[in-house]
Amino acid sequence: MPAIDSYFITTPIYYVNDVPHLGHAYTTIACDALARFMRLDGKKVLFLTGTDEHGQKVEKSAQAAGQSPADFTNQVSQRFRDLTAKFEISNDDFIRTTEQRHIEAAQAIWTALVKSGDIYLGSYSGWYSVRDEAFFSEVELTDGGVGERLAPSGAPVEWVEEPSYFFRLSRWQKPLIKFYEENANFILPQSRRNEVVSFVSGGLQDLSVSRTSFKWGVPVPENEDHIMYVWLDALTNYLTATGYPDLKSNVFKTFWPTALHVVGKDILRFHAVYWPAFLMSAGIVPPSRVFAHGWWTVEGEKMSKSIQNVVEPFNLVDVFGLDQVRYFLLREVPFGNDGDFSKTALIHRINSDLSNDLGNLVQRVLSMIHRNCDAEIPVPASFSDDDQILLSQVDDLLQQVRDSMKQQACHDALEKIWAVIRTSNIYVDHEAPWALKKTDPIRMNTVLYTLAESLRNIAILIQPFMPNAGGKMLNQLGVPAGFRTFSSLGANKRILAGQAIPKPVGVFPRFVADEFSDG
Numbered sequence: 001m002p003a004i005d006s007y008f009i010t011t012p013i014y015y016v017n018d019v020p021h022l023g024h025a026y027t028t029i030a031c032d033a034l035a036r037f038m039r040l041d042g043k044k045v046l047f048l049t050g051t052d053e054h055g056q057k058v059e060k061s062a063q064a065a066g067q068s069p070a071d072f073t074n075q076v077s078q079r080f081r082d083l084t085a086k087f088e089i090s091n092d093d094f095i096r097t098t099e100q101r102h103i104e105a106a107q108a109i110w111t112a113l114v115k116s117g118d119i120y121l122g123s124y125s126g127w128y129s130v131r132d133e134a135f136f137s138e139v140e141l142t143d144g145g146v147g148e149r150l151a152p153s154g155a156p157v158e159w160v161e162e163p164s165y166f167f168r169l170s171r172w173q174k175p176l177i178k179f180y181e182e183n184a185n186f187i188l189p190q191s192r193r194n195e196v197v198s199f200v201s202g203g204l205q206d207l208s209v210s211r212t213s214f215k216w217g218v219p220v221p222e223n224e225d226h227i228m229y230v231w232l233d234a235l236t237n238y239l240t241a242t243g244y245p246d247l248k249s250n251v252f253k254t255f256w257p258t259a260l261h262v263v264g265k266d267i268l269r270f271h272a273v274y275w276p277a278f279l280m281s282a283g284i285v286p287p288s289r290v291f292a293h294g295w296w297t298v299e300g301e302k303m304s305k306s307i308q309n310v311v312e313p314f315n316l317v318d319v320f321g322l323d324q325v326r327y328f329l330l331r332e333v334p335f336g337n338d339g340d341f342s343k344t345a346l347i348h349r350i351n352s353d354l355s356n357d358l359g360n361l362v363q364r365v366l367s368m369i370h371r372n373c374d375a376e377i378p379v380p381a382s383f384s385d386d387d388q389i390l391l392s393q394v395d396d397l398l399q400q401v402r403d404s405m406k407q408q409a410c411h412d413a414l415e416k417i418w419a420v421i422r423t424s425n426i427y428v429d430h431e432a433p434w435a436l437k438k439t440d441p442i443r444m445n446t447v448l449y450t451l452a453e454s455l456r457n458i459a460i461l462i463q464p465f466m467p468n469a470g471g472k473m474l475n476q477l478g479v480p481a482g483f484r485t486f487s488s489l490g491a492n493k494r495i496l497a498g499q500a501i502p503k504p505v506g507v508f509p510r511f512v513a514d515e516f517s518d519g
């Protein structure tokens with residue numbers, strides 16, 4: 001049994017047919033915030049991301065680039081690794097499906113499915129979309145004109161006829177429904193769960209799980225003319241990283257089945273239907289949760305190479321700053337909903353939430369302490385009712401944010417932190433510590449101490465979302481490195497009076513919208 005304090009979180013492994021864009025950065029940032037939060041909360045975390053390198057789509061992209069699939073995948077996979085570095089992602093492992101450890105795991109799960117009697121040889125004839133790497137039935141298709149048939153994603157389909165192994169998915173319909181019933185939060189958000197349950201209730205057809213018409217994949221163990229269907233190969237990555245097929249490995253015992261798979265809504269069916277069916281068939285307990293987030297459009301349009309509106313994440317960080325981009329993506333849209341990206345909205349968030357609400361508060365409080373309290377956190381006298389109201393809101397914050405993060409509600413967690421920031425701003429205006437300097441310096445000390453304590457809590461709690469800003473604020477408050485986790489929060493662990501603080505510097509610069517209005 002995994003320890004209750006272990007937390008395994010995964011991003012999808014991204015196809016290396018193309019370089020990373022904002023959508024990939026989004027999922028990875030959200031997982032990073034969740035992973036960092038859980039680590040600061042004392043959990044043992046395994047955070048996994050990586051690249052999905054096999055299949056027809058990648059093979060075709062390599063051909064188009066005039067490279068061997070191996071050279072091509074090395075190159076593009078590196079771009080995804082670079083993305084994790086650029087966004088300061090704290091992943092513990094980066095998996096590539098072309099690695100030997102993964103090929104062994106994928107073949108082992110195949111063998112387990114064979115043993116359970118769920119694999120049989122037949123022949124597939126039907127529609128296949130290379131872009132989705134998925135099979136479709138006639139009723140799911142629409143007419144794209146000039147004889148072209150389109151999958152629901154808008155991708156063209158081609159007719160495929162070849163020998164194929166099948167997985168008896170039909171046999172798992174009832175066990176899946178039972179599993180969803182017994183695990184009400186296996187699929188979140190709830191609306192997505194309902195979609196999946198109704199899809200499975202409608203009946204499941206056996207799934208073609210091998211291909212013979214190309215070679216770029218994991219060979220089927222007993223018949224090397226076939227390669228494994230790229231989704232069966234890819235989904236297994238989550239097990240590979242735990243040491244599978246070694247069920248006695250420490251990582252497997254610690255982290256399986258605690259896995260939380262965070263995915264975009266486009267690939268929910270693979271994760272919430274096929275994956276638990278494969279696992280149940282292989283005698284492995286399914287993961288604890290699949291969370292499907294929404295889709296980003298850009299200025300109201302689908303992100304697409306053909307209309308050249310793809311948002312390039314590296315450049316975005318160079319122009320606006322890492323913490324700013326991370327904050328915007330996690331705060332702008334409730335996690336699970338669709339969102340629209342625009343530079344105007346990004347600049348608005350930076351200026352209003354970061355520069356005005358938080359940045360000004362930090363700057364005002366720290367400058368007053370630096371100037372009026374000999375650059376030391378002042379010693380408080382007795383706390384007034386107003387002080388205690390703010391402090392009790394501050395003390396409740398960790399539990400509130402924790403409740404949100406348990407539901408993957410990053411936007412909600414940030415909203416709760418910002419409620420304390422807003423209360424602190426109202427408090428500082430109301431108490432006017434600048435005016436107390438002459439009239440009542442003892443009271444001024446208590447007010448500034450109360451504000452410093454509020455800032456300490458805010459800084460510790462924003463670290464998962466904005467690691468740099470959180471760290472900078474804590475440096476400026478003089479909080480030592482060993483006192484920055486959630487175990488340092490609580491009414492009986494206040495900020496240390498007498499602690500020296502450096503000369504404050506601004507944390508969040510403002511942006512002038514006009515300079516960035518060219519899209």
Ligand code: ME8
Binds near residue numbers: 012023024264267295
């Ligand atoms: O599907 N908005 O890889 P992929 C939000 N290899 N998220 C987006 C997005 C957008 N516009 N565009 C992409 C695959 N994403 C498979 C996964 S897992 C075993 C195999 C994100 O490169 C979102 O997380 O097509 C989506 O699910 C994922 O990128 C798709 O990445």
